[in-house]
Amino acid sequence: MRALRNIFAVFKKEMRSYFTSPIAYVIVAVFLAITAYFYNTILKLFVQFQFQRMFGFGGGPNLTDHFVRPFYSNMAIIFLLITPVITMRLFSEEKKLGTFELLLTSPLTTTQLVLGKYFAGLCTFLIMLLLTLPYPIFLFIYSSPEIGPVISTYLGMILIGSAFIGVGAFTSALTENQIIAAALSFGILLILWVLGWASQTASGGIAEFLKYISIMEHFGDMSKGVISTRNLIYFLSFDMFIIFITASVIESQKWR
């Protein structure tokens, strides 16, 4: 189909420009270094903790609760900080370089354009996620963690990545200044992440609503080892909505 080929063309071009510039590599290297630091710290703490617990009563601490969950929560936050940097150039650069108008007048529809760029950002995210696989692999070599929560956590990661990239694409479409795009994206993601905290002390309808909007809440369930259609629907509709308004923004810019 013409549409898919177009999307793929945009996707290919974007991926090429990502990975022929050293920026992407630096970002990924930094990300891996930071997560490695967290990983090894939590590992050390867990081994110590396990040692203490052994003198108390047999069994020991639960890997999922005391290793998997804290580590991946940290990783999620690092992603929150880093994806704006990945997505900031999606549309802003085109605008800066002046190639944006060319794109708008090409036979590409806005939707195809947005989807192509979105998937490129998502694919970069997935590559970063793939590179974190050594962490659970080491865990499985040296211990026996519950496999269920690990799978659901990675699924959760993929989903929050899709949301983060979506927000980044949206803010990038709003401005030609990459810094503003990154800052806006970062701000929105942080607010969405933190809404969950506000609902802790409140109660009643508003608290329920805030909790539902918060990305952290939905990720939390998945990192526990529970997959619920509530979370899947949330992320699906979030992604669809954000892609929709990104396309709308770009459409409206056609008319300038």
Next chain:
Amino acid sequence: MRSMMRYILISGIICLSAGVVIYIISSSLWAYALVPGFVGLVLLSYYFYENRSKVKDFFIQPATIYRGNIFLLIVVVLLIMAFLNAIFYRHHLRWDLTQEKIYSLSQSTVQELEHLKNLIAERKEKGDKDPFEIILFVDLNSPQKSTAEELMEQYKYHFRDLKYRIVDPDRDPALASEYKVKSYGVVIVRFGNKTIQVREINENDITNGIIKVTRGSEVPICFVIGHGEMDPSSLEGEKRSISSAKRNLESVGYEVKSVSLAKFEKKEDLQKECQILVIAGPMTLFLPQEINVFKDFMEAGGKALLLLDPGVTTGLEEVLKSYGVEVDNSYVVDFNAISQVIGSGPIVPLGVQYDRFHAISKDFRFMTIFPVARSLKKLSPPSGFTVTEIVKTGKESWAEFSFVEEIQKTGKVKFDPGKDREGPITLAMAIEGSKNGNLPEGSEPPKMRIVVVGDSDFITDNYFSAEVEGKESVQPNGDFFLNCINWLGEQKDLISIRPKEKTASKIILTATAGRLILVLTLFVLPLSIALAGFVIWISKRYM
């Protein structure tokens, strides 16, 4: 003129916004909000009137119409998304991937919920609009709140229309006192107008609460009277009142009665009236026929709690001896340091050691108080019987067998080796067993259960619970009493759900392995990526 118009527009917007903001901050300040709001409206109306042609042109502009349409479309899409999410919020599926399925309910609970759904439907047909509810009283600022919410969400997953409320007793004291809730972590399960109190927030207790409250009749507990025992109909404030004990028993689903054993000729009549007997502090001898009917009742699988004070002979002692427990003619003297701190004297022994395996005491952690108690001695039980010592005093105590004489003569008590028995002293024992009699082939002999305690005052209102700072009430004595009753009650339709334990795993890591992981993850992997980037950069520069 132009700039003036601009100022008017801007100040109009500012005034109106100020008015709105003031109103949002405090709706009681609406008078103050009205002034700038009104002024703003006037200014804006003037602006729009003077510039009406310009305004018209703006709205007719294709760009504006287009943008307006898109905005509307976005709102519609948002509403559709919200609607979809709301639907799937209620009708959702979930999969628990943890090894021990700790975030799912057990099969027994799911079955019980199915049963509950039918019962509720029946009641609704009869016109009861609000037949079932669970109210959880927690401290909203504590992790108990999320525990309660998560648990209720699991129940709701299997029973979508389950009604529940999470309430803070501090914020809603009226509701708390309506259900007589005095501490955090209490759950009220209501079915129709019957309520039951569940003292802990976990699946086992709450499901059992549901079973008990929907059950047709309650388990009858009979307090024996006629020998000066404590009477459940006593009022709070009376001497030896056990109104707290009665209230606690009724709140967890027991029916409390008083019976006189002399009125029963055959054990069958007694069995019809009572499932559990409580003999709480008798002060005189029992009639021989009372003792016989008691024995028959017990050996037919009866359950009894005997609270026997020192200095009294009832005639039950021989019966207990035949089951393996000797009730000493002693007073327990306890010089535990704690009793000096809390101000009770040496004749108020404290229960500090508990049998770690028996159902009554196995997780019991509190210190119990037994004002003026006698000691119990474990004899070798007859075949088919087990006797467990469940509560003991500490080492600074002993069983004093010449208490009255020593007090009268010297005013003090002294340990006499040979006559007295040194501590720890057993204050409570549990007996379980069956007398093998003539039974048809293959049938199980009925099992009797008895708990004997060397004191009765520990369940009086003064000792049943302790008010701590008004809100929290701990009741070690009360909990011990309830544990005994629950063990005696042994209700067959109740379930026992093993609390789910999170899988424990060990990480077996040598120091070398640890270093290997560190180097690989912190150095090798990031550096190789950075190297790839460097290569790309170089190749671009020199291509």
